[in-house]
Amino acid sequence: CLNTFLIAALDLSTPVSFEVSSSATASGGVVPPASTFGGVSCPGGVAGLEPAPGAVFGSVFGVVSGGSFPTSSLRKSSISSIASSKLSALLKDMIPECTVITALSGPEGINKAKEEGPDVVLLAAHVKAMLRMKKAEDGLRSEKALLEDMVQERVKNLREERDRAQKYLDVAGVLLIIIGADQRVGMINRKGREIFGYNEDEIIGKNFFDHFIPERMRDDIKADFNKVMEGERDPGQNRKIHVLTGQGMEKIIAWQSTLLRDDSGEIIGVLGSGEDITDRKKAEKELMRSRELLQNTFRSLKDGLLIIDSEEDGIIDCNPAACEVFGYPREELIGNTCLFLHTDESSWREFEKQLEKHLDERGCMSNFKWKLKHREGKIFSTEINVAVVRDENGVGRGKVCVIRDITEHEKLEEQFLQSQKMEAVGRLADGV
Numbered sequence: 001c002l003n004t005f006l007i008a009a010l011d012l013s014t015p016v017s018f019e020v021s022s023s024a025t026a027s028g029g030v031v032p033p034a035s036t037f038g039g040v041s042c043p044g045g046v047a048g049l050e051p052a053p054g055a056v057f058g059s060v061f062g063v064v065s066g067g068s069f070p071t072s073s074l075r076k077s078s079i080s081s082i083a084s085s086k087l088s089a090l091l092k093d094m095i096p097e098c099t100v101i102t103a104l105s106g107p108e109g110i111n112k113a114k115e116e117g118p119d120v121v122l123l124a125a126h127v128k129a130m131l132r133m134k135k136a137e138d139g140l141r142s143e144k145a146l147l148e149d150m151v152q153e154r155v156k157n158l159r160e161e162r163d164r165a166q167k168y169l170d171v172a173g174v175l176l177i178i179i180g181a182d183q184r185v186g187m188i189n190r191k192g193r194e195i196f197g198y199n200e201d202e203i204i205g206k207n208f209f210d211h212f213i214p215e216r217m218r219d220d221i222k223a224d225f226n227k228v229m230e231g232e233r234d235p236g237q238n239r240k241i242h243v244l245t246g247q248g249m250e251k252i253i254a255w256q257s258t259l260l261r262d263d264s265g266e267i268i269g270v271l272g273s274g275e276d277i278t279d280r281k282k283a284e285k286e287l288m289r290s291r292e293l294l295q296n297t298f299r300s301l302k303d304g305l306l307i308i309d310s311e312e313d314g315i316i317d318c319n320p321a322a323c324e325v326f327g328y329p330r331e332e333l334i335g336n337t338c339l340f341l342h343t344d345e346s347s348w349r350e351f352e353k354q355l356e357k358h359l360d361e362r363g364c365m366s367n368f369k370w371k372l373k374h375r376e377g378k379i380f381s382t383e384i385n386v387a388v389v390r391d392e393n394g395v396g397r398g399k400v401c402v403i404r405d406i407t408e409h410e411k412l413e414e415q416f417l418q419s420q421k422m423e424a425v426g427r428l429a430d431g432v
Contacts, residue, residue, distance in 0.1 A: 175274040179208045181229050197246035212243050251278045304403040327375035343373050380407045
């Protein structure tokens with residue numbers, strides 16, 4: 001009773017031609033003649049094999065574990081020019097316990113056969129065919145390894161290029177975003193993530209308009225985008241759009257975009273760049289409100305107001321009351337010095353000297369009484385207040401002069417004084 005029977009033959013798809021014969025060993029085992037298969041016999045079975053000229057281990061193995069080996073059947077059998085598939089079927093019929101292991105099993109199949117410790121091994125193969133198969137297999141392995149190395153290197157290079165490009169994008173101080181033709185976000189840089197208040201994985205793949213544009217303007221912006229994708233209009237330049245942040249706030253973005261095309265020239269999306277101008281627009285709005293308030297105050301003042309440039313010492317603005325006080329239209333006041341508003345040049349120079357003294361000592365001139373001249377030549381009394389306008393560095397850039405016509409006030413004062421004098425004279429006369 002033999003423990004194992006192992007068959008090794010050529011690829012099942014290739015016809016093989018050999019004769020099977022056997023002889024009993026001292027222990028009752030069966031081995032093929034060395035002249036046919038190159039087998040070496042010993043008590044208990046075949047201890048090892050050296051391939052005979054023209055033969056190597058084949059690619060089909062049959063393994064029998066346990067049970068009797070029908071040596072009589074083999075002695076009477078002759079197999080000549082039988083296809084491997086038929087040979088395998090014949091062996092299965094003769095040895096029911098036989099398990100066929102093909103070349104696809106590779107080294108694992110051979111190792112399995114070795115573990116079984118076969119008592120009989122039959123070999124038949126063509127050396128050249130097997131060498132070609134081995135060479136082809138080695139070549140495929142080598143090419144596969146080379147291809148895998150090339151793919152890994154390419155993937156590594158692409159990853160490095162992507163990371164390098166992302167670093168460049170992240171350095172940019174403006175929002176950079178790619179929106180595909182399907183309206184979904186394909187890329188966004190660090191500044192963009194900061195503006196929107198989301199992590200990258202919360203933005204990538206999302207519909208830009210559905211998630212980041214306020215509902216009240218969403219449909220209009222979507223329609224414009226679709227026209228751009230269809231080539232019906234150019235992408236917007238220097239536009240202002242409102243976007244929604246993760247905190248539910250709206251921000252104003254100064255937006256520019258350019259088309260992205262594939263190798264065939266088809267439009268596949270847009271690359272948008274934007275700057276958050278929310279704070280700037282808010283500051284501009286506050287400045288405009290302050291300016292309007294100042295203008296309203298400027299126009300509503302009953303006193304004349306002149307704004308004088310420090311460098312040219314000329315009038316750069318005035319209110320309607322100033323035109324009324326001096327009798328000049330606005331266009332005749334703007335651009336001139338204040339010389340023609342004084343009674344003469346010496347009066348003007350004296351006033352400038354007094355003004356410089358007050359500014360040096362007090363930083364302003366307050367309730368300073370001075371005579372000025374009307375367009376019609378009339379001399380009238382004024383009360384003048386002057387303040388210096390300074391920039392953020394404290395440098396004086398101009399002066400604001402508020403001029404009040406106190407002619408009537410002086411007349412009333414004079415009348416009051418005169419009445420007091422007359423009253424005093426009357427009391428004196430009554431006493432006499």
